[in-house]
Amino acid sequence: MDNLKGKTVSLAHGAGGKQTSELIDQVFKAHFANPELTSDDAAVLKMKEGKIAFTTDGFIVSPSEFPGGNIGKLSICGTVNDLSCMGAKPLYLSCAFVIEEGFPMEKLEAIAAAMEKTANEAGVKIVAGDTKVAGKGQVDGVFITTTGIGEIQEGVETSGFMAKPGDAVIVSGDIGRHGCTILLAREDFGIDADVTSDCAPLWGTVQDILSVTKDVHVIRDATRGGVGTVLYEIAEQSKTGIRLNAEAIPVQDSVKGVCGMLGLEPLYLACEGRLVIFAPKENAEAIVAKLREGKYSSEAAIIGEVTEEMPGRVVVTTEIGAETLLPPPGGELLPRIC
The missing domain is CATH 3.30.1330.10 (PurM-like, N-terminal domain)
Known part of the structure; x- marks a missing residue:
């Protein structure tokens, strides 16, 4: 005005x-x-x-x-x-x-x-x-x-306590962009990269999921602490283990570049427009297909599964086939991101 x-x-x-x-x-x-x-x-x-x-x-x-x-x-x-x-x-x-x-x-x-x-x-x-x-x-x-x-909505119940062995772990898009954007916006590192926050309202995205099935166990938004922190919280709540496929995790190239320069893990960078979804494996492909039609979820992907082994832990299968424990979250990576 x-x-x-x-x-x-x-x-x-x-x-x-x-x-x-x-x-x-x-x-x-x-x-x-x-x-x-x-x-x-x-x-x-x-x-x-x-x-x-x-x-x-x-x-x-x-x-x-x-x-x-x-x-x-x-x-x-x-x-x-x-x-x-x-x-x-x-x-x-x-x-x-x-x-x-x-x-x-x-x-x-x-x-x-x-x-x-x-x-x-x-x-x-x-x-x-x-x-x-x-x-x-x-x-x-x-x-x-x-x-x-x-x-x-009628017939919907979600909670971190409800993750079950055999569930697929889905993300609704590429991860870590909000945390990376805020880091660069502070100009503390002098890095020039083309990164834009994923900040978005996601009710429409959840509606897309529920239009496929209401048999969804967990839906979480991966804000402060990123996807990695969310996964550890759910593993602890449900007393299950989680196994991730590193190759399947969508990360924008510019975010990968910044993380590589600064030694950061994209799984622990905040998102403000991404969901982590746990659903039975038989519904996972249909959920991802529907999400990929959405405005804010075109890069949705299945990134892992819930297991009975190593309850409370998150294990990552690397690009070369080795398995490694995702370090538990600790400390304050990026203060004031939300």
């Missing part, structure tokens, strides 16, 4: 008076308007009978803008995807902003615009929110917390 050019957020915008109302009207209501959006203390919503999924997540990514998205898009995708992984159609979101004094209004408006666009794509409504302004240096630009409610 032209009237926001050159303006910044001040402490007065968080004081609850006229400036707060102007900020909400000019930035948030301008992008989030829908019949359920409330200015009261809580939104009043209609819900169907049945089970719901309910989740919340905080976003403090640095930098707040990156190739493929910004913190606003990320905040919608993160919560929509958490609901989707439970087989729940995303319905409603709330969002809370903590904004640093001096943050440019134009950047804030761009974040809200990205949230509007992504919420519309996901078919979810932003119905409530909160705005706080922190003093200079108390917040790194802007932090966002989103909370979501979704309607669990």
Whole structure:
């Protein structure tokens, strides 16, 4: 908006008076308007009978803008995807902003615009929110917390405890791009590579899976810690082992190049638009075929299987046929990626 050019957020915008109302009207209501959006203390919503999924997540990514998205898009995708992984159609979101004094209004408006666009794509409504302004240096630009409610689809039950020996392990696309994108965006290493975040809302992808079969044991989004961390979590929850085929794991060449230079493992780089799916082997090929028709899953692949051996461990069969233990996740590889 032209009237926001050159303006910044001040402490007065968080004081609850006229400036707060102007900020909400000019930035948030301008992008989030829908019949359920409330200015009261809580939104009043209609819900169907049945089970719901309910989740919340905080976003403090640095930098707040990156190739493929910004913190606003990320905040919608993160919560929509958490609901989707439970087989729940995303319905409603709330969002809370903590904004640093001096943050440019134009950047804030761009974040809200990205949230509007992504919420519309996901078919979810932003119905409530909160705005706080922190003093200079108390917040790194802007932090966002989103909370979501979704309607669990009939006949769907997913959990990390439900992985079974004989399940195929599927990823919905190439891995590690978000973590690699954020690493390069910080310009700490002076590496110039063409990498764009995979940040995307994935309810449509989950619908594609469920259109093939509802007999899906686990769906997880591989965010902080990447696919490797997700696999270890599921192996521990289900008390099973997981065997991966290194050749089958899709990784973009540019991501491979960056990982090679920096000694990183793509399996531990964050994704923000990729699912890890555990399903019976007899359904796996049909799931992958359907996913490859999708907007965000054209490189879906079967990358391994669940075994009874070595419960709680992840083993990788290398390109030369040797087997090696995937090192368990530890430490903090890339802070502030979501």
